[in-house]
């Protein structure tokens with residue numbers, strides 16, 4: 001389990017036990033639910049709803065982290081949130097400047113959405129009620145959610161295919177056809193398209209998808225839950241670095257793997273950006289290596305974190321993405337049948 005602390009006060013404000021996910025590179029969102037507690041141990045704060053039978057109803061997250069309600073109206077919220085954003089800005093400038101622009105833009109948008117439905121939100125501070133700390137917003141939506149505005153994780157950027165290029169229109173086409181035809185058809189090399197372009201687009205696309213899926217379940221994948229990178233108990237993956245073979249935890253392994261793919265994609269000799277520059281002779285084997293490794297991420301998610309996938313409602317998305325991946329790899333012979341062994345049971349059902 002990951003515990004998230006406010007970067008300013010050091011107080012614990014949320015943990016991965018509450019289905020934490022990142023929203024738009026600016027917030028961490030968690031889903032709480034109302035629980036009923038017997039009231040013989042303490043006096044509830046004003047925020048907690050008293051029930052007649054001596055029990056109280058409280059949101060589990062607020063209860064677990066002893067968050068303190070703060071009464072805000074639109075007038076008092078604006079200076080507080082401005083001050084808070086200024087502090088985060090200062091923190092990012094020092095700690096992670098590359099995230100600054102996205103944060104400032106996203107945060108302003110987010111404040112606008114809060115202002116629009118202001119009455120639907122309640123606000124909390126950390127345990128000590130220190131106004132210098134994270135401001136936590138809670139909103140009962142369709143599913144009842146509470147949001148935490150204090151985010152200090154580093155997020156891996158999505159790889160972009162340059163708009164206006166042939167590869168970009170290929171990418172758009174391949175996305176558009178996904179729903180229309182069956183997946184088996186959609187992986188076929190389109191007419192008048194070079195195999196290199198088609199493979200390059202697919203590598204970036206599947207890298208982004210695997211990255212996103214892993215990001216969604218990442219809070220559940222820790223040194224403790226996954227001390228060894230595996231695809232279920234029968235398949236262990238070891239990392240090779242400078243001719244040394246090392247055993248890594250799943251989160252370490254997957255981070256290294258994603259870094260490695262990113263390096264490959266940035267390497268102009270392997271993935272030339274200029275459409276006139278030919279792909280290298282061994283391009284298919286470069287691509288095949290990347291696909292073989294991406295598979296390990298899918299296998300780990302399926303076999304070790306499927307419950308987390310269900311919890312965030314991404315089950316159908318994971319299945320479709322992997323099916324697409326499987327058909328693509330099959331169409332171009334990018335992996336051996338034996339590479340798929342960990343997910344053989346699943347594949348049988350395709």
Ligand SMILES: [Zn+2]
Pocket residue numbers: 220221222225226250251300304305
């Ligand atoms: Zn894991």
